[in-house]
Amino acid sequence: MRIFLIHIRDPQFYALPAAKRAANGNIRVMGFPPIGIMSLSAVVKRAGHECVMFDQANPETPNETIIEEIRNQRPDLVGLSFLSTTSYPHAKILARQIRASDARVPLAFGGVFATLNAERVKRQCPEVDFVCRGDGEQLLLDLLERLDDPGSVAGLTWAKDGQVISNPNRPLDRNLDQWPFPDRESLPLDFVESMPLDVPCVLSMERFTTMQTSRGCPWPCVFCDIPIFNEGKWRSRSASHVVEEFKYLQSQGYGAVYFVDDHFLLQPKRIEAICRGINDNQITIQWGCEGRVDSVAQHLFPAMAKAHCRTLMFGVESGSQKVLDRLKKEQTLEEVASSVTRAKEAGIEIVHGFYVVGSPDETVEDIRATFSFAAKLRLDTFGFNRLCVYRGTPLWKEYVQRGLVDDDADWFKYFKCSEIDPTCLSGPVINAERTAGLRRLFLYKLLHYPAQTFRLLRRFTRYMPLRDVIHLIVKPFLGNKQGPTKNEVLSRAVEHAAMKDAAAELTTRPDAPFESIPLNEETTKSAHAL
Numbered sequence: 001m002r003i004f005l006i007h008i009r010d011p012q013f014y015a016l017p018a019a020k021r022a023a024n025g026n027i028r029v030m031g032f033p034p035i036g037i038m039s040l041s042a043v044v045k046r047a048g049h050e051c052v053m054f055d056q057a058n059p060e061t062p063n064e065t066i067i068e069e070i071r072n073q074r075p076d077l078v079g080l081s082f083l084s085t086t087s088y089p090h091a092k093i094l095a096r097q098i099r100a101s102d103a104r105v106p107l108a109f110g111g112v113f114a115t116l117n118a119e120r121v122k123r124q125c126p127e128v129d130f131v132c133r134g135d136g137e138q139l140l141l142d143l144l145e146r147l148d149d150p151g152s153v154a155g156l157t158w159a160k161d162g163q164v165i166s167n168p169n170r171p172l173d174r175n176l177d178q179w180p181f182p183d184r185e186s187l188p189l190d191f192v193e194s195m196p197l198d199v200p201c202v203l204s205m206e207r208f209t210t211m212q213t214s215r216g217c218p219w220p221c222v223f224c225d226i227p228i229f230n231e232g233k234w235r236s237r238s239a240s241h242v243v244e245e246f247k248y249l250q251s252q253g254y255g256a257v258y259f260v261d262d263h264f265l266l267q268p269k270r271i272e273a274i275c276r277g278i279n280d281n282q283i284t285i286q287w288g289c290e291g292r293v294d295s296v297a298q299h300l301f302p303a304m305a306k307a308h309c310r311t312l313m314f315g316v317e318s319g320s321q322k323v324l325d326r327l328k329k330e331q332t333l334e335e336v337a338s339s340v341t342r343a344k345e346a347g348i349e350i351v352h353g354f355y356v357v358g359s360p361d362e363t364v365e366d367i368r369a370t371f372s373f374a375a376k377l378r379l380d381t382f383g384f385n386r387l388c389v390y391r392g393t394p395l396w397k398e399y400v401q402r403g404l405v406d407d408d409a410d411w412f413k414y415f416k417c418s419e420i421d422p423t424c425l426s427g428p429v430i431n432a433e434r435t436a437g438l439r440r441l442f443l444y445k446l447l448h449y450p451a452q453t454f455r456l457l458r459r460f461t462r463y464m465p466l467r468d469v470i471h472l473i474v475k476p477f478l479g480n481k482q483g484p485t486k487n488e489v490l491s492r493a494v495e496h497a498a499m500k501d502a503a504a505e506l507t508t509r510p511d512a513p514f515e516s517i518p519l520n521e522e523t524t525k526s527a528h529a530l
């Protein structure tokens with residue numbers, strides 16, 4: 001059978017660098033590769049099917065081209081893969097365009113958002129035949145065998161005689177070693193290793209890709225839906241399987257890898273074995289991962305650094321214990337400080353802190369405490385995002401109970417908590433505090449950690465034009481100016497704040513205008529421009 005898999009992108013989460021092509025002729029994209037469809041492509045190809053992938057980041061395959069290819073190649077199934085609430089409108093638009101041009105081809109949606117909202121998605125978007133819930137590997141193989149009679153395909157939501165049916169859940173698959181390595185070869189794209197800061201920072205020009213060594217996380221943070229998607233379980237590939245993939249990637253010339261695991265730091269023995277395998281096999285790839293600050297694997301930070309772990313990212317979230325407790329983060333400020341210190345002492349070059357501002361019950365003093373705390377930590381980089389609420393999370397359920405959101409009317413909308421929760425500070429206050437906090441933080445870092453800051457900036461200047469690096473430093477001092485600056489336009493970098501707001505706005509629009517999307521270039525362009 002022939003399958004098409006399409007990765008739906010939010011335009012604000014990737015950029016095309018000014019130097020458009022890699023030496024091998026591939027288009028270069030600053031962003032993460034679409035590892036979801038790459039994983040599925042490898043699985044269906046091994047089973048003897050044909051698979052063609054498209055990534056919306058590829059300017060050479062706009063929606064019109066994808067639709068044209070569907071007309072020409074007549075695939076047996078088209079799968080659209082997307083991650084979150086903000087990519088759902090783009091997925092709907094493309095699905096409706098495909099359906100308008102081809103009444104026959106079966107369409108399937110998959111990914112975290114589709115999983116957590118399957119029946120609602122099926123009702124709102126009846127053009128899509130199947131909504132696939134959870135892991136896609138075995139599900140897709142089963143679906144291809146039973147396209148005409150999908151009643152027994154576990155994990156599928158579909159419709160029969162006008163009734164939406166959700167087949168039973170698929171039992172969580174613990175044997176992740178059974179699946180082949182993702183198919184990274186079939187997309188004509190090269191990915192540039194960059195960081196998700198306001199002005200994306202290029203970390204290296206090494207051949208870059210992502211890898212998934214484990215799935216899930218068992219903690220109860222109220223804003224996160226990973227535990228729901230994975231039924232509260234953590235599952236992993238064996239160390240030897242991971243090392244084999246590293247060996248393969250090294251043979252293919254990759255120099256940098258980022259793990260998309262939710263919590264890499266969970267099982268010390270596995271981490272130790274992965275690091276040993278990397279060293280024993282003379283693998284030189286630099287890698288990065290994310291984990292919790294209360295990990296029991298912190299004694300392995302030196303071993304990780306020795307095995308070329310260059311980037312370690314922690315979910316710090318707040319510098320106020322009260323806010324951490326409100327978010328059910330189940331971590332203390334002492335744990336944050338000690339894990340960051342240990343990571344730096346171990347020699348990990350870039351230690352990043354993810355923060356949120358605008359949490360329920362957070363006061364101005366709490367936000368100030370967060371920035372003061374961030375200043376004192378030996379973090380190299382940090383991101384301060386506004387807290388948002390997603391359907392499926394414990395916080396969403398709380399908001400439904402408190403009457404702040406309507407589960408039936410609001411499920412597909414993207415909300416910053418401050419927009420709907422009166423216990424949050426207002427948006428303007430949060431933004432003003434964030435801008436002031438960032439200024440203080442930058443000054444503090446420059447004055448108190450000049451060597452560390454200089455080393456980081458030197459890394460950035462290796463791969464970015466000097467004007468972009470200068471802009472990165474002065475950005476917090478520029479105020480709340482809207483829209484991209486001249487520098488950002490020049491470097492083709494992304495102004496997250498304005499584009500994020502536009503993406504959020506798109507999710508809150510009534511569905512009706514999306515219902516009969518004509519296939520024309522202007523519609524696609526304007527949807528993507530939002």
Ligand code: B12
Pocket residue numbers: 008009010013032033034035036037039040078079080081082083084085086087108109110111112113116132134135136137139140196212216223224225226260261262385388390391392
């Ligand atoms: C990497 C990542 C990113 C990267 C994106 C990389 C990329 N290529 O686009 C970046 C940093 C850009 C990012 C940004 C954001 N992200 Co993000 N991200 C992730 C993360 C950590 C990993 C995703 C991943 O690569 N998984 C690995 C692959 C193999 O899994 P997968 O894609 O889910 O695919 C599997 C199945 O879902 C299924 N499947 C998928 N598609 C299909 C299709 C078919 C047909 C079938 C059959 C099966 C199927 O099969 C695959 C194999 O089993 C997830 C957390 C997670 N664990 O999923 C959050 C996550 C998806 N992100 C999330 C959020 C909120 C965001 C942002 C909105 C954050 C923000 N406020 O700015 C943005 C929006 C991005 C967007 N919409 O495009 C939320 C989504 C919550 C929600 N309900 O909407 C998640 C779940 C994290 C969380 N708990 O908060 N993200």
Ligand code: SF4
Pocket residue numbers: 217218219220221224225226227262263292315
């Ligand atoms: S520790 Fe991270 S991945 Fe786990 S539930 Fe909390 S936010 Fe989600």
